[in-house]
Amino acid sequence: MILSTAERSYLYDSLVQTPPIRPDSRSEHQFRPLEAKTSFLPSSNGSARIRLMDGSECIVSVKAKVVRASQETNLLECDVDVSGHRDDSNFVANLKFNLTNILSQNFPKEVLKLTSKYSFKLFLDCLVISHSSYPLSLLSLTSYLALKTTRLPLLVSDVDDAEVEEQPTFSDDWTNSRLMADLGETTFQPPIFITLGVVGNNLLFDPSTEEEQVLENGLILSWYDGKVISPASNINLASNSNNSNFKGMNAKLIVNSLALVKKYGGAIVHALDTLIEQDDDNDGRVF
Known part of the structure; x- marks a missing residue:
């Protein structure tokens, strides 16, 4: 919804208060409530679906394929579709680049290795069904849940195939499969993006579509x-309206944003892990 001039002025004056008065009564560091479901796509190795209170919705499916490691330069490939946007638009291309970049640079590739010749390659198919605010955080959180619940089949053939042309074979019993997150030396926690809005001297986690229209700047930080x-970047989050308030940013706010994400990033990840633990029945219901 595009706000009128009077509505923008009222909302801006509310958000620059100390503490800020947000339309939905959230505190500065609070995310919008969400509902989530994991492991609901039977043909995927991992899947997740998140719906926010404003109706924004995203689905991520993870599929694994056996490939020759020598023929693949990247063992993780992302594809992003956003309802209402062309696949070749800058909006979709930027989302895809950011998600692919952060996952490729911070993914333990060793957990995908099968034998001396073969590895798993992961394909992330991301679909933003609906969104009102900038959807990068929504994409990131859904990808986190999908990757954390991705299961890989148990290899039963020989791992040393340097001298033979043996194709990997796997156990037919899916109960023998293992969570990919548990295959490394330590439990894998996928990286996430956290979006912050800048208004006055205040920093707002996960700004809503109404708040985006009066923000003076936006920040995307990685955890x-x-x-x-890295990366950490600034962005005009009000991509669907003319935000006349957009301006430069005080360098002190960048330091403050890093401190806030450092303070609350762990709590965000813990909340996502709790969602997975609570959703362990895998009965196929989405919400």
């Missing part, structure tokens, strides 16, 4: 392995 990582 992985218990710390803030």
Whole structure:
């Protein structure tokens, strides 16, 4: 919904207060409530679906394919579709680039290795069914849940195939499969993006579509392995309206944003892990 001039002025004055008064009564560091379902696509190795309180919705499916490691330069491939946007649009291309970049640079490729010749290759198919605010965080959180619940079949053939042309064979019993997140030396926690809105001297986690229209700037920060990582970038989040408030940003706010994400990033990941633990019946219901 596009706000009128009077509505923008009222909302802006509310958000620059100390503490800010958000339309939905959230605190600065609070995300919008969401509903999630994991492992509901029977033909996928991993899957997740998230719906936010404003109706935004995203589905991510993870599929694994056996490939010759010598013929693949990248063992992780992402594809992003956004309802209402062309696949070749800059909007979709930027989302796909950011998601592919952060996952490729922070993924333990060793967990995909099968033998001296063969590896698994993962394909992430991401579909944003609907969105009102900038959907990168929504994509990222859904991808986190899908990757954390991805299962890979148990290899039963010889792992040393350097001298033979043996194709890998796997157990037919899916109960022998293992969670990909548990295959490495430590449990894999996929990286996530956290979106912050800048208004006055305040930083707002996960700004809504109404808040995006009065923000003075936007930040996208990345969290992985218990710390803030690169990339970190600023962005005009109000892509669907003319935001006349958009301006430069005080460098002090960048430092403050890093401190906030460092403070609350672990809690966000813990909340996602709790969602997975609570959704362990895998009965096929989406919500």
